[in-house]
Amino acid sequence: MKRKLVLAAVMAAAIALTGCSNNNEAATNATQARQDKAAKIVLCGEANDSLECKNLKERERRNSQPSAIGYVYLYNFDGSVKGYFTIKGKVSSTQSQMGAMDIIADACLITTDYCPEVMEAAGDDGSFGPNESGIFFFTTEGVMVTYSGEYVLSDGPLKLSDNKLN
Numbered sequence: 001m002k003r004k005l006v007l008a009a010v011m012a013a014a015i016a017l018t019g020c021s022n023n024n025e026a027a028t029n030a031t032q033a034r035q036d037k038a039a040k041i042v043l044c045g046e047a048n049d050s051l052e053c054k055n056l057k058e059r060e061r062r063n064s065q066p067s068a069i070g071y072v073y074l075y076n077f078d079g080s081v082k083g084y085f086t087i088k089g090k091v092s093s094t095q096s097q098m099g100a101m102d103i104i105a106d107a108c109l110i111t112t113d114y115c116p117e118v119m120e121a122a123g124d125d126g127s128f129g130p131n132e133s134g135i136f137f138f139t140t141e142g143v144m145v146t147y148s149g150e151y152v153l154s155d156g157p158l159k160l161s162d163n164k165l166n
Contacts, residue, residue: 062155063090071157072137075150081160085145087137091153094134094146 062068066089074083100121108115120128134148152158 068155069140070137071154072145073152073154073158073160074147075152077149082149085137086140088140088142089138091135091137091151094131094136 068089070087070090072085072087072091073081074085076082102118103121104116105119106114107117122128132146132148134146135151136144136146138144152160
């Protein structure tokens with residue numbers, strides 16, 4: 001247990017330091033290292049390829065294509081379609097950020113003791129605290145749309161209606 005805690009602390013510190021770097025290559029290498037480490041833990045290798053693993057790999061492959069075209073349908077609270085957008089890339093959470101969300105800080109700066117504590121890291125904009133909940137995406141025209149309701153995302157156009165199932 002103690003070993004896992006130390007490993008988590010080291011990973012969080014590495015992520016936090018990577019988030020401070022302006023070097024895209026270092027950030028890419030750190031991301032690849034995290035993915036490689038996760039791949040060793042998650043048993044989705046060839047010998048254990050379940051349908052779930054295949055679905056996850058295909059979803060990641062599609063989400064990793066920056067020029068992929070997608071279709072987002074926004075819903076009102078009553079279930080009716082509010083809007084429809086053709087997007088480039090993927091839908092992202094407004095809660096996502098590029099750096100670590102927590103850092104390990106020494107709470108005993110005045111003494112010679114080391115007192116590690118998990119503390120909230122500043123967000124991408126330098127502020128603290130959560131962002132508004134919701135999603136955001138970019139249309140094929142380059143317009144950013146932020147939304148906080150229910151939505152459907154597909155990689156092909158859908159024929160949706162306002163007809164309810166009940």
